[in-house]
Amino acid sequence: MKPRLNAYALTFRLPILIWQALFFLGPLLFMIAMSFFLVRNYRMEEAFVMKNWERMLSRGFVWDSYWYTLGMAALASLTASLLAFPAAFALAFRTSESVRRWAIFLLVIPFFTSYLVRTFSWYVILAESGVINAGLGAVGLGPFTMLNTAFGTLVGYMTLTLPLVVILQTVTLAGIDPSLIQAARNLGCPPWRTIPSVVLPAAKTGMVVAALFAFILSFGDFVAPYYLGGSKPPTLPILIIDTTKAGQQWPRAAVVAVIMMVTLFVIAFAAIAFAYRRRASR
Amino acid sequence: MSEPLVVLDGVEKRFGDFTAVRRADLTIDEGEFVAIMGPSGCGKTTTLRMLAGLETPSAGEIRIGGRSMNDVPPHARDTPMVWQSLALFPFLTVRENVEFGLKMRGIAAAARKARALDWLDRLEIGDFANRIVDTLSGGQRQRVALARSLVTEPRILLLDEPLSALDAHLVIRMQGVLTRLQRELGIAFVYVTHSHSEAFAMADRVVIMSRGEIAQVGAPRAIYRAPANRFVAEFVGRNTILTGTVEGAALRTPIGTFALPAPATDGATAHLVLAADILHIARAADPAARNAVEARLISEEFVGSIVTLFLEAADGTEFKVQMQERALTGLDLHAGGRFHLTWATDDAHLLPEVPA
Numbered sequence: 186m187k188p189r190l191n192a193y194a195l196t197f198r199l200p201i202l203i204w205q206a207l208f209f210l211g212p213l214l215f216m217i218a219m220s221f222f223l224v225r226n227y228r229m230e231e232a233f234v235m236k237n238w239e240r241m242l243s244r245g246f247v248w249d250s251y252w253y254t255l256g257m258a259a260l261a262s263l264t265a266s267l268l269a270f271p272a273a274f275a276l277a278f279r280t281s282e283s284v285r286r287w288a289i290f291l292l293v294i295p296f297f298t299s300y301l302v303r304t305f306s307w308y309v310i311l312a313e314s315g316v317i318n319a320g321l322g323a324v325g326l327g328p329f330t331m332l333n334t335a336f337g338t339l340v341g342y343m344t345l346t347l348p349l350v351v352i353l354q355t356v357t358l359a360g361i362d363p364s365l366i367q368a369a370r371n372l373g374c375p376p377w378r379t380i381p382s383v384v385l386p387a388a389k390t391g392m393v394v395a396a397l398f399a400f401i402l403s404f405g406d407f408v409a410p411y412y413l414g415g416s417k418p419p420t421l422p423i424l425i426i427d428t429t430k431a432g433q434q435w436p437r438a439a440v441v442a443v444i445m446m447v448t449l450f451v452i453a454f455a456a457i458a459f460a461y462r463r464r465a466s467r
Numbered sequence: 468m469s470e471p472l473v474v475l476d477g478v479e480k481r482f483g484d485f486t487a488v489r490r491a492d493l494t495i496d497e498g499e500f501v502a503i504m505g506p507s508g509c510g511k512t513t514t515l516r517m518l519a520g521l522e523t524p525s526a527g528e529i530r531i532g533g534r535s536m537n538d539v540p541p542h543a544r545d546t547p548m549v550w551q552s553l554a555l556f557p558f559l560t561v562r563e564n565v566e567f568g569l570k571m572r573g574i575a576a577a578a579r580k581a582r583a584l585d586w587l588d589r590l591e592i593g594d595f596a597n598r599i600v601d602t603l604s605g606g607q608r609q610r611v612a613l614a615r616s617l618v619t620e621p622r623i624l625l626l627d628e629p630l631s632a633l634d635a636h637l638v639i640r641m642q643g644v645l646t647r648l649q650r651e652l653g654i655a656f657v658y659v660t661h662s663h664s665e666a667f668a669m670a671d672r673v674v675i676m677s678r679g680e681i682a683q684v685g686a687p688r689a690i691y692r693a694p695a696n697r698f699v700a701e702f703v704g705r706n707t708i709l710t711g712t713v714e715g716a717a718l719r720t721p722i723g724t725f726a727l728p729a730p731a732t733d734g735a736t737a738h739l740v741l742a743a744d745i746l747h748i749a750r751a752a753d754p755a756a757r758n759a760v761e762a763r764l765i766s767e768e769f770v771g772s773i774v775t776l777f778l779e780a781a782d783g784t785e786f787k788v789q790m791q792e793r794a795l796t797g798l799d800l801h802a803g804g805r806f807h808l809t810w811a812t813d814d815a816h817l818l819p820e821v822p823a
Binding site: 367368372373375 | 542543545546552554568571572616619
């Protein structure tokens, strides 16, 4: 069937199309164009040169930063998924509908306060003289360095992503038809085995989408690696900031941004394809 | 075997203040097809779920194969169930669905596959083995659910209104499949349904439940011809119930005095149950008839060759008359028309008053 353009549909779709064109597609195209611009005497000039790309792609520190950021985001995605699962499981299967509603409401509350403020509160907890080390010191342990480490960065990523991942997983798990789990039990499946045999396969799409969100948010986050990770080594968002500050190198920053965009596109596409894949028969 | 396959011994189930099943006593024999029938909320599904271990009795004991099941979790029972919603795993192929129970029992992949394919062939859905479940039709999914439950060769199969989502013509076909399977396998089927026709067509014995209690247990024909109480008489088939006082060998009711088919205590309240197919309808009064009532035709229900007529006597009692469509010619049926209903004394069923 040939898709038909009708006025009614167009009226309602037009605003979103205009919005997308103005605030997403436009800046994106400009950013791509900018990655080919020139900077001379601290001033950006329109041009079409490969210089920025050649420079950024040939620098070891850019690639170090790339793999580090990718690895940390993947670790954050995995950690958030694992930490969220017991909570989401309990909320979905072991609590009443009203408790679940309240829990989801409470999980939204962290988003009311600034992420930056929440991150700074970890300073008090993780510092050499902070709450955790004071507690460990009392029993003769430590102090442990947690700030300005990869661990600090991960804690920050969790602050950003964990509530969202719990919400997404809870909604997904609560949506599983309970008779599937009962049917599995009825067919000889002991309680612990229902998780790998029924719960996870039935919730696959939602679980992958939740993990993908954690990945996307962590991959692009500047706050956690800067304030809790001490930007050592810098992640790509920190690299972008540093590059723009150092000699107005906006085109080089644009190169990093485009690389990030492409990476996210590939990963998001792969994750969604995996999430919705109908299993072929073996 | 000293004991029947399944024994329910004073089983009760309470949910808070609500008693779903009250003091249920029932036995099911090896290889028997038992249907549990009743209106929604009568406790039939709860009873089935207790057999599967998905609900725990609040009191009483369930024994299967002589062993108390009260503390046996569902996965250790071997009481597979066919669900009303079928509850097939949407993330598995047809074959993997059927293999599920075998996999849980630790059977090797090759043996699992062979047995699953065997069952799929037996139920004539072998061609769909590698399909995803939701690409199948309702009847095909039904067969997958059956294969999935039977592949572990249980001694008892529980079925929870399995045909309620199917088209009428498919229901008839699946009834045939189920009865044939049950005979071939020689295992017990416990079949929960709200449909008379399904229960009566398939079961060796029917258990009728009402408000959490077992109202009657018996062969379909016995229940149909001799309901044990008013509830069963009203629930099963299309019976007309006349209530009155016993006077010698007759029952005095507001619309006449009728002969009793069996002796009853003088002065007691009793009911006469008239099955819809024992009533004879005519335009003219038959002076020789022992039992006769005049009634006005209200409506008729035409289902192919069988017609049900609904008539109303002077005091509002509704009479249901079932007959062959052919036998109606010449009766000049029209709403409001007056007819004479008669029946043979021995065809009526006497129901002594029991607390409803």
